[in-house]
Amino acid sequence: MQVVNVLKDYDTLIITGGRMDVKAIRRFLDDLEVMKSDKLNIIAVDGGIERADELGIKPTHIIGDFDTVDPDVLKRYMMDESIQVDSYRPEKDETDTELAADLCKRLESKKVLIIGALGGRMDHELSNIFLLEKFNQYGIMAAIADELNVMVYMTESFYYEKLSSYKYFSLISLSDKIEGLNISGCKYTLSNGSLNQFSSLCISNEITDEQAEVKFKQGKILVISSRDRFN
Template sequence: MQQRIVIFAGGNLGPWALGHIHSSDTLIGADSGAKFLMEHGRSPHIAIGDFDSVTEAEMVEIRAKSGNTIACDPIDKNYTDTEMAFRLALDMKPRQLLLLGVLGTRFDHSLANVHLLMLSHEQGVEAVIADEHNEIRLISKTTVLKRSDHPQVSLLPLSEKVTGITLTGFQYPLIEATLTIGMSLGISNVLLGDEGTIEVREGKLLVIRSRD
């Protein structure tokens, strides 16, 4: 089983993203995410996508420097480049998935990529989306959060309803609360100490940790 797979997609990326890479990680570059890795001295183990965001010369370099390149037709495909990379990564049975460059100026793509967390959750694979200011994960059971450099903690339902939410160790506690789509009750909480606990009885809850 893979220890961890890190996907680099074509959204917002920068030097901050390189700091997330561990030496044991398997790196997947989705479309221009593969280009980003190579521009910063990293060769993706797998490059995948329709590669409509790279030049012909860049494509030659991607094929030469990637461990494996999987290219598809930009028209005749059912998934975005990020979803193709995500599904490929899940097939590799990782312990954890980290998604970088999946948030950006295209809100439709960003939202679709957050929804991908449902796929990994259903397979019992921990997946985290990160950018320079946010970390996003999906939970459906009791979860302990440790203090980090992302002080703001927001909770948003990804299922229509999330019930039995109890927060311990937070500035704004909840006891057996219910969140439904459209509610902002769970926005902008903070930990009081070194850790806090989120209990969930039923439903799928997005936990978004942010820093300004």
């Protein structure tokens, strides 16, 4: 069974253009040590180019139809020959973040962290969350994070390492029903239980052992580590 640690071992960072507390995200990334990787792909998606600029992070790739980015900032990045540019027509069917998922596949990413995907327009936010399924189909472990939350999408049983900086551990079923669900290593355990789609039964659990163990036969589970405050 896969052991998941959502704070470690990212090979790719995606910066999208959603609402972002730049100072908090900067500190969050420093805590994560994600920027210390030698060969980190950094993909700035459309408006995410401005966020990268504010964060002081230089992308290795920029992608999108570039309709939501300041032309001066865009020009500066376009002219930097060390940055790879993927530009698309605005009338495409895919969202910019979907295109970033395809790029991750081409780059053979294994573990991707996505920031700037939460907050702001809810249609964007929800479609970003549901895009985790696409990454999963590509065999990529993708996490969406802001300073209060880190979420991943699981379709198989897993161990989940306790994170000292996140109190809450929540499971949300995106399938009609998860049957034969076993949860151990947590404050609230479950033995051969079931979780209905969108039920709040497994919200605000807490990991008490070194790892939580979550076993189920089949289904789609959104796993969220969260905290009430970030310092």
